[in-house]
Amino acid sequence: MLTIQTRRCLGLALMFGAFTLPAWAQTVKVDGPWVQATVAGQKATAAFMKLTADAPVRLTGGKTPVAPVVEIHEMVMDGDVMKMRAIEGGLPLEAGKTVELKPGGYHVMLIDLPKAVEVGQNVPLTLTFTDAQGKTFEVAVEAPVRPLKRGHEKKSGHGM
Amino acid sequence: MTKYYLHRRFALALLPLALLLSACEKVSPPAAFHATEIREASFGRELRLPDTEGRVRTLADFRGEVVGVYFGFLQCPDVCPTALSRAVEVKQLLGEEGKRFRIIFVTVDPERDTPEVVRAYLDAFDPSFVGLVGTPEEVARTAEEFRVYYRKVPTGSSYTMDHTATTFVYNANGKLRLAVPHALSAEAFAADVRRLLAETAPAEPGR
Numbered sequence: 001m002l003t004i005q006t007r008r009c010l011g012l013a014l015m016f017g018a019f020t021l022p023a024w025a026q027t028v029k030v031d032g033p034w035v036q037a038t039v040a041g042q043k044a045t046a047a048f049m050k051l052t053a054d055a056p057v058r059l060t061g062g063k064t065p066v067a068p069v070v071e072i073h074e075m076v077m078d079g080d081v082m083k084m085r086a087i088e089g090g091l092p093l094e095a096g097k098t099v100e101l102k103p104g105g106y107h108v109m110l111i112d113l114p115k116a117v118e119v120g121q122n123v124p125l126t127l128t129f130t131d132a133q134g135k136t137f138e139v140a141v142e143a144p145v146r147p148l149k150r151g152h153e154k155k156s157g158h159g160m
Numbered sequence: 161m162t163k164y165y166l167h168r169r170f171a172l173a174l175l176p177l178a179l180l181l182s183a184c185e186k187v188s189p190p191a192a193f194h195a196t197e198i199r200e201a202s203f204g205r206e207l208r209l210p211d212t213e214g215r216v217r218t219l220a221d222f223r224g225e226v227v228g229v230y231f232g233f234l235q236c237p238d239v240c241p242t243a244l245s246r247a248v249e250v251k252q253l254l255g256e257e258g259k260r261f262r263i264i265f266v267t268v269d270p271e272r273d274t275p276e277v278v279r280a281y282l283d284a285f286d287p288s289f290v291g292l293v294g295t296p297e298e299v300a301r302t303a304e305e306f307r308v309y310y311r312k313v314p315t316g317s318s319y320t321m322d323h324t325a326t327t328f329v330y331n332a333n334g335k336l337r338l339a340v341p342h343a344l345s346a347e348a349f350a351a352d353v354r355r356l357l358a359e360t361a362p363a364e365p366g367r
Contacts, residue, residue: 036241037284039277039280039284040277040280041276041277041280042234042235042277042280042281043235043272043318045237046237046238069318071315071316073315075238075239077239077325077342077343078322080324080325081322081323081325082236082238082239082323082324082325084236084237084238084320084322085313085315085320086315086316103237103238103241103242104238104239104242107238109237111316111317112317112318147284148245148281148284148285149245149248149285150241150242150245
């Protein structure tokens, strides 16, 4: 038989446990993920989002049922020339600092699409992160598809 | 003495000539245009490539319109949709005059960008946009004529293209007038197009 006292203790212990749990397991908060629509025959697209890690980690890859190959890319302008590269070793995230993957910077590249990704679809995307100890963990999200033509999103504060 | 005097006279006489020459510089600073103004271009004089329907198109086909020529590729997830979305916005900002503004998209990745896919892609932005798909040799020649840089870069299992992201803008007489950088806003671009449309008023209704 448990006394009120012990029950209270147990309750507190559970509550405490629930609060401290997230501090043990590393997580990355993913906000506003979206994938750019493609037309039939277009073999690649990109996913954009905001990432906030609670510890220093790197975004090293991902998986999605819509594309067999997922790479983490960076776009840079070298004078007038646009260059796109896979980020060696992944995209570093600092603890508590939000990094936005957006047009004109970083993106998750989805390559060799077997079919078009269309507006209305929600693309399941599992992101792979690697922590300072080299341990990997995953965060799964669903990214809605946005149209190729971006004009109006800019004005409502999305995108760019 | 007289010799010295003559020298000075000569130098003074040269001054207006020097000023005139500097005013004739090919690329002048953006005095009134937001984009880089081009006066006498020794590049981009000719464009001759098949469109997505297989018809050979040249700049002469677009007289009466302000035309922006952009080099890009379809696997490009970033700057190309940004540039084409900006062009759509420019057209909207121009209102009624937007009917006289058109984008010509030249693929630098003809191996993957087939005419059908290029057509579908451009339709997602504006069906009036023209897509040009040449053979790799034709694309190389065109890029050279425009002094456009492009290069295939392997990335993991696939490849990407580095490319010049400038939009080359012609006035309604088919003269290359502006190099619009990737970072220029739609508003500034639209203002420049409006100026170009004004400098070549619509052709007299000679039909």
